[in-house]
Amino acid sequence: MSTGLDNRAAGTRAVAWIRRVQIASVVTWSLLAAVVIVNALVQPTFFTLYSITSTFATFVPLVFAAVAQAIVVIGGGLDLSIGTIVALSSVVALKVMNGSDALIGLGFLAALATGALCGLVNGILVAVVRLQPLIVTFATASVFGGVTLVVLPSPGGAVPPAMSQGFRLAFAGVPVPVWCVLAAAAIWLALSRTRFLRHVYAVGGDALAAFASLVPVVRIRALSYVVAGALAGLAAMGVLGNTGSGDPFIGADIALDSIAAVVLGGIALRGGRGGAIGAIAGAIILALVTNVLFFLNVPTTFRELASGLVIIAALALSVLTTRKAVVR
Amino acid sequence: MRFRTGAALAAISVALLAGCSSTAPTGGGGGGGETEGAGGGSEGPFTIGVSNGFVGSEYRTQMIEDIQTVFDEYKENGTLDELVLENADTDVNGQIQQVRNLINRGVDAIIINPNSGTALDAVFQEALGQGIRIYAIDQAVETEEVVNVGIDQPLWAETSAQWLAEQVGEGGRIVVVNGIEGHPANEARWNAAKAVFDEAGVEVLAVANGDWDQATGQQVMSDLLATYTDIQGVWTQDGMAQGVLRAVEAANRTGDIIVTGEARNGYMRMWSELKEGGFESIGVVNPPGTGATALHFAVSQLEGRELDESKTENGDIVLDLEDPITNDNFDEVWAEVQDRPDSYVLDSVLTRDEVNAYFVG
Numbered sequence: 001m002s003t004g005l006d007n008r009a010a011g012t013r014a015v016a017w018i019r020r021v022q023i024a025s026v027v028t029w030s031l032l033a034a035v036v037i038v039n040a041l042v043q044p045t046f047f048t049l050y051s052i053t054s055t056f057a058t059f060v061p062l063v064f065a066a067v068a069q070a071i072v073v074i075g076g077g078l079d080l081s082i083g084t085i086v087a088l089s090s091v092v093a094l095k096v097m098n099g100s101d102a103l104i105g106l107g108f109l110a111a112l113a114t115g116a117l118c119g120l121v122n123g124i125l126v127a128v129v130r131l132q133p134l135i136v137t138f139a140t141a142s143v144f145g146g147v148t149l150v151v152l153p154s155p156g157g158a159v160p161p162a163m164s165q166g167f168r169l170a171f172a173g174v175p176v177p178v179w180c181v182l183a184a185a186a187i188w189l190a191l192s193r194t195r196f197l198r199h200v201y202a203v204g205g206d207a208l209a210a211f212a213s214l215v216p217v218v219r220i221r222a223l224s225y226v227v228a229g230a231l232a233g234l235a236a237m238g239v240l241g242n243t244g245s246g247d248p249f250i251g252a253d254i255a256l257d258s259i260a261a262v263v264l265g266g267i268a269l270r271g272g273r274g275g276a277i278g279a280i281a282g283a284i285i286l287a288l289v290t291n292v293l294f295f296l297n298v299p300t301t302f303r304e305l306a307s308g309l310v311i312i313a314a315l316a317l318s319v320l321t322t323r324k325a326v327v328r
Numbered sequence: 329m330r331f332r333t334g335a336a337l338a339a340i341s342v343a344l345l346a347g348c349s350s351t352a353p354t355g356g357g358g359g360g361g362e363t364e365g366a367g368g369g370s371e372g373p374f375t376i377g378v379s380n381g382f383v384g385s386e387y388r389t390q391m392i393e394d395i396q397t398v399f400d401e402y403k404e405n406g407t408l409d410e411l412v413l414e415n416a417d418t419d420v421n422g423q424i425q426q427v428r429n430l431i432n433r434g435v436d437a438i439i440i441n442p443n444s445g446t447a448l449d450a451v452f453q454e455a456l457g458q459g460i461r462i463y464a465i466d467q468a469v470e471t472e473e474v475v476n477v478g479i480d481q482p483l484w485a486e487t488s489a490q491w492l493a494e495q496v497g498e499g500g501r502i503v504v505v506n507g508i509e510g511h512p513a514n515e516a517r518w519n520a521a522k523a524v525f526d527e528a529g530v531e532v533l534a535v536a537n538g539d540w541d542q543a544t545g546q547q548v549m550s551d552l553l554a555t556y557t558d559i560q561g562v563w564t565q566d567g568m569a570q571g572v573l574r575a576v577e578a579a580n581r582t583g584d585i586i587v588t589g590e591a592r593n594g595y596m597r598m599w600s601e602l603k604e605g606g607f608e609s610i611g612v613v614n615p616p617g618t619g620a621t622a623l624h625f626a627v628s629q630l631e632g633r634e635l636d637e638s639k640t641e642n643g644d645i646v647l648d649l650e651d652p653i654t655n656d657n658f659d660e661v662w663a664e665v666q667d668r669p670d671s672y673v674l675d676s677v678l679t680r681d682e683v684n685a686y687f688v689g
Contacts, residue, residue, distance in 0.1 A: 043432060045432050045434070046432075050431070050432075050454075050458075051432050054428040054431070054432070054454065055428070057428075058421070058424060058425045058428060061421060149509070149510060153509075153510050154510040154511070154512060154515050155420075155444040155445060155446055155447055155510070155512065156445070156446050157446070158446075164450045167450075168450070168454070239421060242421065242424060242450065243420055243421065243424065243444075243447040243448070243449075243450060243451075244447070244449050244450030245444070245446040245447040245448075245449060245450075246446075246447070247419075247420050247444050247446075247447045248510055249419060249420070249443075249510070250419055250420055250421060250447070251419065251421070252419045253418070253419060253421075253422065287425075290425070291429065294414070294429045294433075295429075295433070299413075300383075300413045300414065300415035300416060301415075303416060304416055304417075
């Protein structure tokens, strides 16, 4: 193959890629706008400072988990263990901080390290041993959950007061949880400028081609799980800030919710396409849908059903429009 | 390049950390609290919120129905206007969202069956900061300002453990089928029961978890029966005792294995049939109606009445246990409830007058 041909092919691929991403984004952002408008209509208190703080505080963990999941999925993998990585990182950080304000920094490092270590386990099993990501992370989810129970057998312990109180304050007029979501977006934007993430796209898009272009496929795959794990560690700090206490059972919903957020955000599950900003929007959509159903007075018996249907509809809309773009 | 990735990550984490902690010294409670909820002693009608993080068990279903029944009475006379139910299977993070939804809805009091004794403290503070009263049922929480309304879980466990210890005697050999490992109610119960068995010299051969689920309880008990052939008794909790009994029955051991049961109709129906064959059991009532009882307390306090400190335990309401059901009084109790479906959990809700006794004046 000549270099010129290669370049042209790459160019065509890039154009197609941008088109798909944009169409997926339009759907994601329209959904987000729709759900925000509906929420504001049904909840008179939606724009009060308390409501904004509390709404954002609730979905901070999911937002970080969604960014983590996005990186793995873009790299062609899947991480079902994100939820228990969050749980394990949170209880380790809780133990490390031991309720002391002075140790909050150390707590962050502990959470990041725990998350990254869990990610490394996943990464080695998936990339080096070459096992199916779905099965591997399903199994490691139980392993991490089990370790969590060993570290913290029953709920308890107190988060440093500065952390749980700080999480509820406003900083420069903007609630801290909103800053956290912005930070998640900033982390993604910073990462997306790196060669690492370009390689993740390449591996997720076509691992063989990436390998042929001298991308260190094994290392990139493994590293994508490590970075995702570290981000799950940040999600864990969000959980701690939100709850103010430790709970080994926290985060059970996070793994599947993060996958739903990723798909809502227009990221193709077969990898190589999309961006985590969409996943963040997806996470917010998921959280607000539950909110809207509550304020619409949907009876509790039907709310889960309704929530599932709305999410399926949103997913279908987002996936079908992407598929159409691909066919074209 | 990879160094830059790391640096970017680190820098942003530090920025995040700095943002979170640098605002802290200004003190808690400054972020929210725009809308003041109705405090104590104002006039109604009031709105009540209910948060429940676990659905699908007969206990929780009946708990909600009891609350609804008492609410309807109050609605009729205009004391309450709305009951907002947050009732879904969720974890602590989800239950925090439930409570926040209730806060944003402007409820005056929240009745909660908490998923955790500690992890809801921060969101309770948010609610309390807006003048919302909170009542925790079924399981106690550690937040001081929250009024816990419920039975004494350790005493509940001790009652059946004591009875079983007497039946099997010193040196008796039993197995245990517990609820969910790490769950606060399970820990409180098992610690109390274990102390009783240690004291009485009863040998606990194995402890397994039945997840408060009949099918799981049955499976776990079958395994235990296969492993330990010479057991004389089983100590188990409500929600899975019928499953345990089914396993004992399937092994044809109801004549020589004593099972601590549950005060639920399905179990009692089996008990009534097996009783003739010499089967002995005990059922201690854990009433789902505590939620409805808590509603009476909420209404009284919203109307501005004060709890009589001498009748509370550090501000909490500990409800008396009813006499346990044993072979001695079985027929009497069974006659009252046998027409109800098997899913019925033996229940009691305090009346308005009984609740009044807890208040000053």
